Amino acid sequence: MNRNPKQTRAVDPQASERGAALITALLVSTLLLIVGGALILNTNIAQGLAIDATSEIQAYYAAEAGVNTALNVLRGNVESDPAGTKAIFLSAAADRDLSTWITYNGSIDGVSVVQVDDAPLMGFTLDVKDADPANTLPGKQPSRLIIHSTGYGPKGSKKQMEVVVSRFIFDFSPNSTILTIGGNDGNAMTNFQIGDSEAKEYSGYDLLHPTEYIPVFGVTHANDFNQVGTVVAASKPDTVTGTDPITQFSNSQLPYWLQSADSARAFVTEMKARAETNHRYFTSSPGDMGTDANPKVTFVDGDATLVEGAGLLIVTGKLISDGNVGFKGVILVLGQGEFDRSGTGNSDLLGAIVVAKFARTWPSSENNQEHPFLTPIFSVSGGGTGLTQYSSEAIDKALAANGLRTLGVREY
Numbered sequence: 001m002n003r004n005p006k007q008t009r010a011v012d013p014q015a016s017e018r019g020a021a022l023i024t025a026l027l028v029s030t031l032l033l034i035v036g037g038a039l040i041l042n043t044n045i046a047q048g049l050a051i052d053a054t055s056e057i058q059a060y061y062a063a064e065a066g067v068n069t070a071l072n073v074l075r076g077n078v079e080s081d082p083a084g085t086k087a088i089f090l091s092a093a094a095d096r097d098l099s100t101w102i103t104y105n106g107s108i109d110g111v112s113v114v115q116v117d118d119a120p121l122m123g124f125t126l127d128v129k130d131a132d133p134a135n136t137l138p139g140k141q142p143s144r145l146i147i148h149s150t151g152y153g154p155k156g157s158k159k160q161m162e163v164v165v166s167r168f169i170f171d172f173s174p175n176s177t178i179l180t181i182g183g184n185d186g187n188a189m190t191n192f193q194i195g196d197s198e199a200k201e202y203s204g205y206d207l208l209h210p211t212e213y214i215p216v217f218g219v220t221h222a223n224d225f226n227q228v229g230t231v232v233a234a235s236k237p238d239t240v241t242g243t244d245p246i247t248q249f250s251n252s253q254l255p256y257w258l259q260s261a262d263s264a265r266a267f268v269t270e271m272k273a274r275a276e277t278n279h280r281y282f283t284s285s286p287g288d289m290g291t292d293a294n295p296k297v298t299f300v301d302g303d304a305t306l307v308e309g310a311g312l313l314i315v316t317g318k319l320i321s322d323g324n325v326g327f328k329g330v331i332l333v334l335g336q337g338e339f340d341r342s343g344t345g346n347s348d349l350l351g352a353i354v355v356a357k358f359a360r361t362w363p364s365s366e367n368n369q370e371h372p373f374l375t376p377i378f379s380v381s382g383g384g385t386g387l388t389q390y391s392s393e394a395i396d397k398a399l400a401a402n403g404l405r406t407l408g409v410r411e412y
Helices: 022-075 089-094 223-232 261-277 391-399
Strands: 104-107 111-118 121-131 144-152 158-166 177-179 192-194 201-203 218-220 246-248 296-300 309-315 319-323 328-334 338-342 348-358 376-383 387-390 407-412
Touching: 022 089, 022 111, 022 121, 022 144, 022 158, 022 407, 089 121, 089 144, 104 121, 192 223, 218 223, 223 246, 261 296, 261 309, 261 328, 261 348, 309 391, 319 328, 328 338, 328 391, 338 348, 348 376, 348 391
Parallel strands: 177 218, 177 348, 192 376, 201 387, 218 246, 296 309, 309 328, 319 338, 328 348, 338 376, 348 387
Antiparallel strands: 104 111, 111 121, 121 144, 144 158, 158 407
């Protein structure tokens, strides 16, 4: 009997894997497409962000240009339109956008701007206002201004900057017409004289506003109060004018730079640097100490002889004055602390005077020792018809003689 042998079919072990390569390839391709798409998207986003960042920077520069323009206007370097009126703090605050001195000649996003560039289109707007309106008397100039500058750039970008500027080289509200800082040892001044002429006069009444006044003489220690009071009481009744002829001030009532000898030394160093920058630093008496029409800052590092002048005068040595020479402004005798006026003469000292004595330098062997205020000297001898009087106007001009001072800048 014939039997057909069984036929055995060979089994392929890889049969179940057929098509896997295609699936893998498809998965890899899909992954590559996703990564590539993400890369392209990320590149486009980065490119867009770069473009936006550039626009923001351009808006920032436009705002900065606005600040610099405003400062240039306030420094009096820009003529008005119509011509004839340079900016002062009072007129700038009243004008607000400074359009009297600069031209708003463009438009960005419907806003009238001072155009900085047209490719790309950039510009700024300004808003200037009094920083202390509650403390500004009617008709008087603000002491500080706030400048708001808004910069506009491409693609709707906008940046805002704020700057606070002061008219004054430093902040100073006189405590009295003549202020002497007593020695920290408490010893009374042994050399305080106000002259022996019946015609001379010391006044704390403001020359510009006669209803306003400050004490004529100011001291910081009780011993000096008694000493000065004795001298004043011994003078003729008409030689001292003021409701408070003499007042003793506490340390906290003094300007910050007179509250300690260290602060006074730092102040003198700072003012010296400012004077050097503005070419008004001298080691002996200059022939020019300013005029009423052009007050100047004068820093004399050493002894000085007063000449007719106006502005801010700082003397680190002995200040010698002839009674026939007048001055309008602020006189600071800081260091050697000696004011010596020979005769009251026929000229006037209008403004305020401060005298303080302290060491400016010392041997290295004294580095760890205290160097406090010492006893100052204020001496006026002889006769004459001179007047020493508080003048807010002269002080205002003196403190503004060095140009405006930037107090702070911020972006918001």
